[in-house]
Amino acid sequence: MNLMTTPKPATSAKVTTAAMMKALVYQGPGKKALEDRPKPEITAPTDAIVKITKTTICGTDLHILKGDVPTCQPGRILGHEGVGIVEKVGAAVTAFKAGDHVLISCVSACGKCEYCRKQMYSHCTTGGWILGNKIDGTQAEFVRIPYADTSLYPIPEGADEEALVMLSDILPTGFECGVLNGKVAPGSTVAIVGAGPIGLAALLTAQFYSPGEIIIIDLDDNRLEVAKRFGATATINSTDGKAWETVMKMTGKRGVDTAIEAVGIAVTFELCQKIIAAGGAIANIGVHGKKVDLHLEELWDRNISITTRLVDTVTIPMLFKTVSSKKIDPKLLITHHFKLDKVLDAYETFGNAAKTKALKVIIEA
Amino acid sequence: MNLMTTPKPATSAKVTTAAMMKALVYQGPGKKALEDRPKPEITAPTDAIVKITKTTICGTDLHILKGDVPTCQPGRILGHEGVGIVEKVGAAVTAFKAGDHVLISCVSACGKCEYCRKQMYSHCTTGGWILGNKIDGTQAEFVRIPYADTSLYPIPEGADEEALVMLSDILPTGFECGVLNGKVAPGSTVAIVGAGPIGLAALLTAQFYSPGEIIIIDLDDNRLEVAKRFGATATINSTDGKAWETVMKMTGKRGVDTAIEAVGIAVTFELCQKIIAAGGAIANIGVHGKKVDLHLEELWDRNISITTRLVDTVTIPMLFKTVSSKKIDPKLLITHHFKLDKVLDAYETFGNAAKTKALKVIIEA
């Protein structure tokens, strides 16, 4: 999850006599701390206040900490994923009430604007990805959720809430941007370039459509091993720069029907162009900071599509059903657990994934 | 129409006592001539010999003459468009017989291979764009058509055959690569970059779907004027390099739902990227000789698609019906007429379109 638009200064927390809570606060490039902050309040009739029970860290949070996300200013509470219990709701909220267990979408959707009505919640004119970015987020004891009726999802009794944290962002991202845009189909051949959490989320959700082959490409043997466990039919360590040749050999020189880019750099996007079959689909998930080369001199006559997408989380209800019917086990993605007061350790672990083998870390608030 | 693969030498015409015919022959970069050549013969049971009545010249023929198309070797009879009368058919041809009036598709389709059965005739494993490229073409008195049953289309009695020449290549190209890939829809906003014959073909066929706005962008005022006559709701002369700003102003900063690239160079493809709305479709028609910049750092989160396609001519039957029901008038594209023995003049006129204002020129054989 990422978004780059004109930055607005984060309003500094007003010091009141309000109840206080713990929160992980971005303090400027390279700096973060667990601070005491006032509990959030309802500010619009469509808001809800949610007591966080479990949250997690996203790769985007690391980008913010590097100073790469100008919309997110110092003073901001981070986090855009999580599950919790509704504490109170604004006057116009009708779908939820205090005590309801809820899943938080990483995208806030007003439900009314042109984009929301086309299910492009990511482009909601007053919402989109704002949580833990333009407004305070979920790595805290409490969070204010705008447009609660259309940005929260009810958790049925008995559900495994920890698993559902994966539905806030990572699974819909892999599914919508990678699998749906990539038109994965029964018996088809899929390559996923990048075996980080997001590539693995694409791997897990691609299997909803029973592709014949899923080839995972990465530089890290450990991640490739994980990919195998998660259902990859083949893995390629691309360190030697020959992934292209290997894929073409595996596919009888045809290439793959779907190539999912899950890294966000030029070299991996270029690899997707080289391995795509005539008639195939390149689905970009990666967050790109620079332009890339598009080899139209090779591709203009190949009947391909290239797609981009910021996750809309419009598939959360569908994903809910796949979890409850055990078509997918989101907990495969969870490797570590921390309490909120150890959230700095959680960042440490998540930030050193190569060493810690962390995928997603759960933080219990 | 273009195709770049490994070149094969064109078989030189065997000198026999066979009947001779006139044909426009590519003689190497920069050289062409009207030659006497032997009439073609049936070489496979799926072949038909067609007596050409009307043909035309494509921009691709000019590319061949510049030496840009390595698959097309000196000695080749050019041309991949036209209508005519079946002279004789091979033993396995069942859909046509001598005397039938037919339209020739620029793409030869075996009808059997994996690609043909997915309607990707352009990628037919033994056909595709071979006419006037890897085998002798239609700018002659006779032509051999391989896979006649699936590469010719019957012309009903009373049809305007000259109009139908536009269905061999240019109209399906504008329609399939531009309009269908671009998902033009009722009320939507379309920009077409390039008002040459192919851009104009996209303009004409886009109107099948009743878009609200069709903005045409070109450097040539004459072509823009033609575009207006053909149904453009707005035109922009992009000589000043400000087409982007103009489009954004016209669309209330939203951009266009569909951007059709009908030139084939980096700057026009880049313009498409700048004017595409969130959720929009960039449909490339242009034949690109070089890589282009893709600004994924701007587009990764915009929910867009980019498509490429070599025309499959799979929509010829649909286009036939739109012509016979007068939903489109293909003759708008025809500006000049020549007899076959004046084909060099026809090339002269077509090659100097800026001066002659030529769009498509009809050559009567």
Next chain:
Amino acid sequence: MNLMTTPKPATSAKVTTAAMMKALVYQGPGKKALEDRPKPEITAPTDAIVKITKTTICGTDLHILKGDVPTCQPGRILGHEGVGIVEKVGAAVTAFKAGDHVLISCVSACGKCEYCRKQMYSHCTTGGWILGNKIDGTQAEFVRIPYADTSLYPIPEGADEEALVMLSDILPTGFECGVLNGKVAPGSTVAIVGAGPIGLAALLTAQFYSPGEIIIIDLDDNRLEVAKRFGATATINSTDGKAWETVMKMTGKRGVDTAIEAVGIAVTFELCQKIIAAGGAIANIGVHGKKVDLHLEELWDRNISITTRLVDTVTIPMLFKTVSSKKIDPKLLITHHFKLDKVLDAYETFGNAAKTKALKVIIEA
């Protein structure tokens, strides 16, 4: 527009000192009157009160008056179409403010429920078709619109508001239930059975997709003449019971690609089954009161689809654009004008369409 569910008694208007207004009130089967009724008030924060400027009568209103719609109880103000000016809005309404000119959808959509989020507004769990049915409607000086943000549409300055009344119900109904479900395509052959206002709305909107033939079938020569003026390529008076033979003759025994049922009785639905081509689509718009025969013994192997739909009005934004770009002229449907105090005359005229040749009648409030 129609809906049949368990009836709830309409709450009788409370007599208060509130400002009064004129309204057309259903008084039980066969009875209606122009009454003085209290002006509606905001009852939920998502409501708006709209001062009606123009409204109209729907065939469904006649059904209510016959006593055919049990959900609509005596005492109800009728009407579910219209344009007007926002008088005031509830606290949670953000998209509209007093003074805004608005189009009223016949379907109220909460924008939050499972169905609304799939764009099936007709099945909104707390909305759907309730206006002039379960709650008071638009044939009055003022109306309360629930879920205003997602049930009203802004009218741009300078628009022809009378034309837009046709976008409340009739045009989206013909378009969504008939044209979109019927998959009308360039060059295709369409039959519309029934040339009443709804069939004519399908006829007008079908032309967005440039079908080659549109055959209209009805019992009334006057309506068929209107259909010709509206773009039908052929008309058939089916009084002689031979419409089937005529269609098959016109289509070379193939039948039609799309058959749109716009009457709602067994005989017309049966005709659609007889004229549908292999691979075709039967799109039902008609409101049926009884079961019909489905000839699966003829159709099981014909690769056809049959669809039903209650209008969702999800295409109102698209239709707005087609009106503003003059791809359609909704005013063709308007035949008569009345002032609100002559609304009983308007019903008289609309109810005797065979004699008065009325299509849609505008009532100015």
Next chain:
Amino acid sequence: MNLMTTPKPATSAKVTTAAMMKALVYQGPGKKALEDRPKPEITAPTDAIVKITKTTICGTDLHILKGDVPTCQPGRILGHEGVGIVEKVGAAVTAFKAGDHVLISCVSACGKCEYCRKQMYSHCTTGGWILGNKIDGTQAEFVRIPYADTSLYPIPEGADEEALVMLSDILPTGFECGVLNGKVAPGSTVAIVGAGPIGLAALLTAQFYSPGEIIIIDLDDNRLEVAKRFGATATINSTDGKAWETVMKMTGKRGVDTAIEAVGIAVTFELCQKIIAAGGAIANIGVHGKKVDLHLEELWDRNISITTRLVDTVTIPMLFKTVSSKKIDPKLLITHHFKLDKVLDAYETFGNAAKTKALKVIIEA
């Protein structure tokens, strides 16, 4: 597989000195025999002669034997499924040669006609379902396959040929007519009415799309038990006539997203209408001999689709890939094995499925 058109008399076998073979011949209603018949010969350049290695019996063969299929006349060799080895090919066959192992599609497709080019092979104007119906079929030592290039599929070395017999008809039928037409989707709720071989084929292939629930309804507890083993999440014995209530209870009164009719009688089609959710799809597979009631008075406003389809076998290449990648195990459907000289026993076993628990029986030629 079934087809009902005007019957043509089957040409009686010419007595020649030709090599003879064993074949199962339909001898008129109620009568069949294993006869000596002349080996078939190439009669068109697009033909192939295939030596059958394995074939099977279809429910349609039983219909023929009852005299229900007027297109199939006495003297006909039955059977439209099977695998074998190409013996010889006509002059125009290019994709196959003697010795190739092939799968036979139950549908013969010319690859050239309007329908074939739309992938509606079932409606091929000179093919379709003719094997074992209008021309001699596969329950013999040899069979002539018309349009071999587009009606046979190559079997890769090492494949399990017995499993592939299920791809001739039954799996594509369940998949195309039931699963694809029914729009089965991840997490969705599916009901399949009828747990015979065809319903089970739908059950197996529905799982390609990871639906959340698959409810199977039948009268036979044994078949329901098989369905459970094949992946049904719930089964209902509908003997008590209360299947409707049970499904509505299971689905929280919503009904199912997809209802697949796999029996072919009025009562099961009616059940599908009662259990379909708003917005759902009823996919008919059953061969119906009589008209059915369609409750449009209940369904007209439910936004549903009803589809019919004769299998096109256009998904055979996709199914091949799902078999080779082990996404499906077609052999689950095979319960019994016979040699060709015991084909009458095979019919006996298959015809008494309730007692023998037969699903598909393999006949080795």
